[in-house]
Amino acid sequence: MKILKVNTAIAISGGGPQMVEKPRAEWSTEDKKKANLENVAKNILYKTLEKNMFSKIKTCSTTKEIWEKLTQPCEGNDQTKENKLTVAIQMFDNAKMKPGETMAEFDERFNNIVCEIIALGKIYINREIALKVMRALPREWDVKTIAMRESKDLNKL
Structure with missing residues (x-):
């Protein structure tokens, strides 16, 4: 200086x-x-x-x-950021709980994806994230997810 x-x-x-x-x-x-x-x-x-x-x-x-x-x-430059965001959104859209994966492991993996998306400039509202998590859970969770959808305010969940 x-x-x-x-x-x-x-x-x-x-x-x-x-x-x-x-x-x-x-x-x-x-x-x-x-x-x-x-x-x-x-x-x-x-x-x-x-x-x-x-x-x-x-x-x-x-x-x-x-x-x-x-x-x-x-x-990276704007093109690199856009590509990273596209990949992260695809990971978000395709996220599913893997067989044998615990809820804590899935939650950590899913939160990493969401954090990366937010860092790249895209914001999801809580409702979108909660619905995506519920859709990503295996069939064994259907009863619980239906109960959550009916009883909870998904914007606050």
Whole structure:
């Protein structure tokens, strides 16, 4: 981060003031805090990255460069996000409880799918999620799902 000041040595006609980098000796306490934010942000990113990701960003000089390098492979461009969302929605639509799978295992797997969809920008209302879970359960659960549909408000379930 560069701390700038107005260049008083050069008079500019017809334009705004020219900015030059302020020497460290002239920095105020506020300037020092601003300059330190860059270091704090880099430190946070460095500490949270896995070793294989760190090797990809070690040549970056600013936090902004680091962030841009990280977001591209992690998030991808708009087309990548759209493809990820399409796959996640298909997983949601095709979700079924597997034979021998416990309700806790199914719930965890299903919640992971829903969380991924939400992270990619699509929101389902509670009723849609509750109905999908009920449809995903095996036939042995039919009596319970029918009872839930009749007795519960699916928007709150």
